[in-house]
Amino acid sequence: MxxxxxxxxxxxxxxxxxxxxxxxxxxxxxxxxxxxxxTTAPQNANLSEVITHYLHLKNALASxxxxxxxxxGGQLQTxxxxxxxxxxxxxxKKAYADIAGDAEENAEHISKNGGNIKHQREHFxxxxxxxxxxxxxxxxSQTLYKDYCPMAKASWLSEVxxxxxxxxxxxxxxxxxxxxxxxKQ
Amino acid sequence: MNRRKTIILGVVGVFVIxxxxxxxxxxxxxxSDQSLMRLYHTPDSINHILQRSCMNCHSNNxxxxxxxxxxxxxxxxxxxxxxxxxxxxLDEFAGxxxxxxxxxxxxxxxxxxxxxxxxxxxxxxxxxARLSDxxxxxxxxxxxxxxxxxxx
Numbered sequence: 001m002x003x004x005x006x007x008x009x010x011x012x013x014x015x016x017x018x019x020x021x022x023x024x025x026x027x028x029x030x031x032x033x034x035x036x037x038x039t040t041a042p043q044n045a046n047l048s049e050v051i052t053h054y055l056h057l058k059n060a061l062a063s064x065x066x067x068x069x070x071x072x073g074g075q076l077q078t079x080x081x082x083x084x085x086x087x088x089x090x091x092x093k094k095a096y097a098d099i100a101g102d103a104e105e106n107a108e109h110i111s112k113n114g115g116n117i118k119h120q121r122e123h124f125x126x127x128x129x130x131x132x133x134x135x136x137x138x139x140x141s142q143t144l145y146k147d148y149c150p151m152a153k154a155s156w157l158s159e160v161x162x163x164x165x166x167x168x169x170x171x172x173x174x175x176x177x178x179x180x181x182x183x184k185q
Numbered sequence: 186m187n188r189r190k191t192i193i194l195g196v197v198g199v200f201v202i203x204x205x206x207x208x209x210x211x212x213x214x215x216x217s218d219q220s221l222m223r224l225y226h227t228p229d230s231i232n233h234i235l236q237r238s239c240m241n242c243h244s245n246n247x248x249x250x251x252x253x254x255x256x257x258x259x260x261x262x263x264x265x266x267x268x269x270x271x272x273x274x275l276d277e278f279a280g281x282x283x284x285x286x287x288x289x290x291x292x293x294x295x296x297x298x299x300x301x302x303x304x305x306x307x308x309x310x311x312x313x314a315r316l317s318d319x320x321x322x323x324x325x326x327x328x329x330x331x332x333x334x335x336x337x
Contacts, residue, residue: 098282098284099284101282101285102282102284102285102288105285105288106288118299119295122291122292122295123292125291126287126288126291129284130284
């Protein structure tokens with residue numbers, strides 16, 4: 001009881017700091033749960049729409065096609081929002097709540113910036129991390145490769161083993177290596 | 186002649202009438218405890234830059250210029266502030282998820298580096314908000330360090 005009161009006091013004296021700490025704890029537990037869900041739980045929710053549009057976007061950026069990337073970004077944004085309508089396990093719900101808002105925002109920026117491929121690629125970096133985490137939490141119906149390019153200092157997901165760099169496009173199409181294989185399940 | 190008079194009178198009339206349609210002010214009047222500055226304990230030099238060049242549109246407190254009282258300029262400002270806060274609100278930064286914070290910091294870094302922000306249409310009227318190359322570097326360096334520390 002005394003300890004409780006003491007923590008409450010400390011929390012009051014520095015509200016913002018303790019907030020940040022709680023958030024951080026909540027996040028790590030999200031990640032932990034998301035990872036366990038890969039091995040457990042039957043998957044009702046299906047990420048394939050999201051993956052399809054993400055890969056479409058990735059390939060558009062790899063071939064320097066900013067208009068096509070904008071289209072794919074818009075479709076991806078819709079697919080991400082639609083995912084919520086599906087039945088999810090508790091762990092998936094948590095992962096979705098943590099990731100989807102950021103992913104949708106990134107997709108939206110990409111869809112609104114047709115003509116500005118540099119800006120599209122900036123958002124694609126954060127987006128790729130989001131989609132990777134989603135794929136980990138939801139599982140994937142096709143095998144994916146996580147690639148990393150040290151020149152762009154960024155990673156992305158691909159459906160093929162061969163490197164097609166979406167950050168540098170045609171100027172440096174093969175920069176990067178496969179860092180991880182996410183097997184279908 | 187008569188027709189010309191009516192038109193001029195009409196225009197003046199509309200101008201007078203729109204002066205009474207005033208958008209709500211973005212002035213919470215409070216120091217936010219959810220701000221980026223409190224969250225990351227930003228150094229004074231960075232506070233200073235954020236305050237002068239970013240926070241009129243990206244916070245809950247705008248320091249309005251005189252022309253905000255003249256419509257339609259006030260409407261135009263209000264529109265910009267609404268959009269600005271939607272994209273990034275430095276007074277509510279602690280409320281973003283960890284993932285979103287990193288995304289936002291990255292966007293800030295890229296846009297400041299590329300000179301997209303602060304908006305040219307804004308710095309044209311507000312010389313004090315312009316960032317020198319040294320200030321840009323200072324801000325982007327701080328952002329980079331913060332992003333790296335969050336990524337660990």
